[in-house]
Amino acid sequence: MKKTINHIFNIKLIVLFLFIFYSLTVFAENVLEEKSELSRKCKNYITVNQNKDLKDAYPIFSGTGTAGKIYGFECLNLAKGKKNKYVCIYSFENTDLNNAYSKLQDILSNRYLEKNKNIILRKTMPLTNAEDSVNLTQSVRNENQGYTCYYYKNKNEIWIETKPEKNKEAVFIIKENNKNTDIYYYENILENE
Numbered sequence: 001m002k003k004t005i006n007h008i009f010n011i012k013l014i015v016l017f018l019f020i021f022y023s024l025t026v027f028a029e030n031v032l033e034e035k036s037e038l039s040r041k042c043k044n045y046i047t048v049n050q051n052k053d054l055k056d057a058y059p060i061f062s063g064t065g066t067a068g069k070i071y072g073f074e075c076l077n078l079a080k081g082k083k084n085k086y087v088c089i090y091s092f093e094n095t096d097l098n099n100a101y102s103k104l105q106d107i108l109s110n111r112y113l114e115k116n117k118n119i120i121l122r123k124t125m126p127l128t129n130a131e132d133s134v135n136l137t138q139s140v141r142n143e144n145q146g147y148t149c150y151y152y153k154n155k156n157e158i159w160i161e162t163k164p165e166k167n168k169e170a171v172f173i174i175k176e177n178n179k180n181t182d183i184y185y186y187e188n189i190l191e192n193e
Contacts, residue, residue: 035132039147041131054184057186072110075088075090079082097125097158097174098124100174108122129152130150131147146163146165156172158174160172172185
């Protein structure tokens with residue numbers, strides 16, 4: 001009798017561990033979901049910014065900064081005096097849009113250990129305007145669902161806005177000009193980061 005109870009308990013325990021493992025695996029695989037259509041949020045982002053210049057849409061990129069090496073790359077740091085913000089302009093010579101996107105991934109991975117574990121972009125840059133759903137925290141009605149919008153301003157410029165969770169926002173604008181490319185990087189930094 002005691003052996004049977006232990007056997008049933010062990011089976012229940014194994015089933016519980018399998019369920020937990022499966023749930024974690026499914027969640028880990030679905031953190032980033034590429035969507036086939038743009039939502040109202042991304043359509044609105046495009047509409048609001050389609051006739052704006054970069055510095056009109058984001059005045060935070062105006063002004064002077066301090067040159068230095070941050071996260072492995074030379075950068076013009078514009079965050080001085082701006083609490084809880086990371087603002088930088090990275091410049092790369094002889095780099096096209098796709099290679100600059102790869103460099104953005106490198107910058108993000110260098111910052112990943114420190115601050116921005118919740119910023120998740122596609123491994124490769126989309127070819128057209130696109131949107132991703134970001135599910136960092138499981139929720140019943142997608143109330144914790146974040147998003148990332150990829151907006152091609154023109155063939156040499158892509159704007160990326162990501163809001164992976166409540167109160168968190170980052171903007172990356174990659175702008176190519178005669179094989180020299182700038183990455184405009186803005187991220188608000190939350191208190192718990």
